[in-house]
Amino acid sequence: MEANQEKLIAEINDKQIKYAVFRLNNKLDCEILSKKISKNIEIQAGKILDIKNAGKLISEDLEEIEKEVNKIFRKISVVINQKEILCTNITGFKQLNGSKVEKSDLDYILNEAKSSVMKNQEKNSILHILNSNFILDKTKQEKIPLNIFGDHLSLHMTFLSLPKNNLKNINALFDNSDLKVDRIISKPLVSGLDLLNKNKDLKNFAIIHFDSELSSVSLYEDSSLTFLKTFPFGTNSIYRDIAQLCSLKKDEIRLIFNELNFNNLQKERVKYLDKKFFIKSDFTKLSVNHLKSIIDARIEEMINYIFNKNKNLNYLDNKVPFIYVFFEDKCVFNNLGDLFKNSLNNIEQSKILSKWFPLDDFSALSGAAELILKGWHKEAIPFTNKKKSVISGFFSRFF
Numbered sequence: 001m002e003a004n005q006e007k008l009i010a011e012i013n014d015k016q017i018k019y020a021v022f023r024l025n026n027k028l029d030c031e032i033l034s035k036k037i038s039k040n041i042e043i044q045a046g047k048i049l050d051i052k053n054a055g056k057l058i059s060e061d062l063e064e065i066e067k068e069v070n071k072i073f074r075k076i077s078v079v080i081n082q083k084e085i086l087c088t089n090i091t092g093f094k095q096l097n098g099s100k101v102e103k104s105d106l107d108y109i110l111n112e113a114k115s116s117v118m119k120n121q122e123k124n125s126i127l128h129i130l131n132s133n134f135i136l137d138k139t140k141q142e143k144i145p146l147n148i149f150g151d152h153l154s155l156h157m158t159f160l161s162l163p164k165n166n167l168k169n170i171n172a173l174f175d176n177s178d179l180k181v182d183r184i185i186s187k188p189l190v191s192g193l194d195l196l197n198k199n200k201d202l203k204n205f206a207i208i209h210f211d212s213e214l215s216s217v218s219l220y221e222d223s224s225l226t227f228l229k230t231f232p233f234g235t236n237s238i239y240r241d242i243a244q245l246c247s248l249k250k251d252e253i254r255l256i257f258n259e260l261n262f263n264n265l266q267k268e269r270v271k272y273l274d275k276k277f278f279i280k281s282d283f284t285k286l287s288v289n290h291l292k293s294i295i296d297a298r299i300e301e302m303i304n305y306i307f308n309k310n311k312n313l314n315y316l317d318n319k320v321p322f323i324y325v326f327f328e329d330k331c332v333f334n335n336l337g338d339l340f341k342n343s344l345n346n347i348e349q350s351k352i353l354s355k356w357f358p359l360d361d362f363s364a365l366s367g368a369a370e371l372i373l374k375g376w377h378k379e380a381i382p383f384t385n386k387k388k389s390v391i392s393g394f395f396s397r398f399f
Contacts, residue, residue: 006033006071008179009368011079011187012048012170013359014213015041019061020362021069022369030369034068036061037360045213045232046082048169055176062177076179078170079368081187081214086124086161087228088117089132093154100149101136109155110380117159124161127184129380132156132224158226160186183372187364188218188228193376194367195324196223204321208306209357210340211328212236217306219313219321224378227312231305235332238298245294249280257331262292263338295336303343323347325354 011018021034038061042054066072092109110129117126133156134141136148145153162184171181188209196202207218213234219227239250248256256277260270265288273286307313325340327333333356341352357363371379 006069006073007077007369007372008065008073008075009077009079009365009372010174011365011368012043012046013081014045014211015039015043016359017043017058017061018362018365019065020365020369021065021071022365022373024373028374030366030373032362032366034065035362035365036065045234046080048173051169051172052176055173058174059177062179074178074180075182076174077183077185077368077372078174078181079185079187079190079364080162080170081211081216081230082162082166083214083230083232084163084166085127085186085228085230086121088121088159088161089156089226090116090159091154091156093152096150096153098149098151100147101145101153103146105153106144106155109153110157113155113157113159117161121161123163123165125164125167126159126161127186128158128160128189128225130158130160130225130378131380132158132221132226132378156226158224158228160189160225160228185368185371186228188216188230189225190367190371191326191364192218192220192225192367193371194363196220197367197370202322205324206307206321207324207326209326209328210235210302210332215302215306217310217313221321229306229310229312231302233302233305235327235329237302238295238332238336241294241298242291246286246291247281247284248278252277252279252281254331255279256291257335260288261335262295263335265289265292296339299336299339299343303340308343308345321351323352325352327354327356328359330356330358 006021006023008019008021017038017040019036019038020032022030022032025031038057040054040057042048042050048054062073090113092113094105094109096105114126114129134145135154136145136150137152167184170184174181188207191209192207195207203223205220209216211234213236214230214232215234216228216230218225239253242248242253243250256273261267270288273288275283323344327337333354337354341349341354344352
């Protein structure tokens, strides 16, 4: 994309939509011209509940943004995180028989892989195609091995797809504002891309992200996404467990978390909850250890699903790269964060970095802007061009 052209991007979250207008400056750096956070109760856990009412709020948001930047937008890119996103890894190959690698060879491999995914996932649409590894004659290549002679070429690819009905709902959401959705982008993917942009030497790592209602794990090898899974539970499940088992309100639980550091209860020297915590609920003699046992059980279950017992990650064979653990809830991060870290099996604590991402954080949108405006050498983007086949368009950015 050329410098000084504005791009509107939205991020759909739980009861919230973030907007940002980006452009490439003359130094080809992405800069934010405008940003806005809007509450939208018609969207929960990234899913749309009421398109009509949610669309009305979006129209109001769009009017405000357009006035601020003095521009009318006709297109928008949307960042999402939904549990239905499917990650598929495929390795394609072609026999070269001593000939040199040409662009048509790569087109062939990608075409075959894409056809296979579309055939087996008829109800899904592909969001992203990522090139993980190029291997020529059993030797891993640092870049596309064009014009190099060999016998056997293989390409490892990661496909991210989403059900077509989910995409239709997202498109309909913005139709009311006369906005055409030109790209739908995975939030975990661009969160990782933003991290890579800020840490140029980073190559092999994993990200575990705990939102209020969703959690995700993504694995990066050689700076490319190779695995992604989003789960239908988040840190709010801890609040719900305690509320159900201890008859406490969420505000009361948050008050307890803010005062008692469950990362190190030995320093607290408190056996039972004080009456001051029972603001709305009837006072009950509750031991702090009982509360912690509930917290520990839920955290263990979450970590087991996401990482420890995730069969898709068995191939790592306990050789886990550096892990980032991100939290949306500051209260959970401050007072329960170490419990999450300690629940990760066979991981040295020095390899785990935890961080709080507030609700007003725009890092995912920044990563999306980098992807859209500048491109990413690990992604192949399909587009239609009259003078090119769809498949040849995938690799146009590399040549």
